[in-house]
Amino acid sequence: MSVDIRADGAVLTVTLDRPEKLNALRGEDIEALRAGIGELGGARAIVFRGAGGRAFSAGVDVTEFLALDSPDAAREFISALRAMLADVRRAPVTTLAVIDGACVGAAFELALACDLRVVTTRSRLGLPEIRLGIPSVVDASLLQQYVGLGVAKDLVLTGDLLEATDPRLAGLSTRLVDPSDLDRTTEELLARVTGHTPTVLAAQKRLFETWQNTTLEQGIEISVEEFAGVFEAGETRTALHRYGVEHGITPG
Secondary structure, three states: OOEEEEEEOOEEEEEEOOHHHOOOEOHHHHHHHHHHHOOOOOOOEEEEEEOOOOEEEOOEOHHHHHOOOOHHHHHHHHHHHHHHHHHHHHOOOEEEEEEOOEEEOHHHHHHHHOOEEEEEOOOEEEOHHHHHOOOOOHHHHHHHHHHOHHHHHHHHHHOOEEEOOOHHHOOOOOEEEOHHHHHHHHHHHHHHHOOOOHHHHHHHHHHHHHHHHOOHHHHHHHHHHHHHHHHHOHHHHHHHHHHHHHOOOOOO
8 A cells, every 4th residue: 555644633644655656546545545535533624645756646557457357347446446536526624635746647636626736837737548548537527627628628638748837727726836835835725724614614515516516506505505504513603703703793
C-alpha cells in the first residue's frame, strides 16, 4: 500500500506515496484511499497530496490495466475506482487536492471529484487514457463543467496533457500558485473552510450532490428542507449567536 493517511486536528491528509512511480495507483491503493476517507474522525477537511515533488499522481499504474484479462475483471476494477471517487465527491467535509507536478488519468478524476484544487504553475494535467485504447470514464464526466464541452472533448480525444497555466484550464484551479506559495496558500484555504460546523458542512455537501443530479426545481425544493434541517442541531444556534456577538448584531 502506498497511501499515507494522517489526522491533524480538523484536517485529514491523504498522501499518495509512491514517488519512484510518480505515485501511480494500484488496486490496493484505491481500496486504501476509500478506507481512509471513511475514517474521518473529527476532521472537517480532507487534503490529497502527492509525495516526491514531481507528481500528484500519474494515475492508475498501467500494469493494473495490463492485468485485466476480461470484461468482468475490467468492470470490477473500474467499479472500485468509481466507488472511491464517489466517496470523495460525497464526503461530508471539504475536500482539497493539492497538485504539484503531473496529475493524470484517474488522479485527475480524483482532483475533479474534490471540492477545491490548489495547483502550481509547473503542473500538467490531462486524461491520456484514449492513447492506451481505453476511454476516460467515471468522474472524467465532470471535466466539461469546469472547462466547457469543447475543451473537455479536446483533452479527452487527443489525450494531451496541458500546462496548468493554459487559458483553456482557467476554470479548473481554485488557486493557481507558484510552487513556493503552495503550502502557504493551502494552509490559508484550509483555515477558511475548517471553521464551519459539521452540520452545515454535511448539509452543503449533500446539496452539491443534489444540484448535480436533479432538476433546478427539485434542487431548490430539497435545499429548503436542508436549510430547515440544520436548525435541529444545537451547534447551528451556537454558530449564529457567535456571529451575532462578533458583528454586534442582536435579534430583532
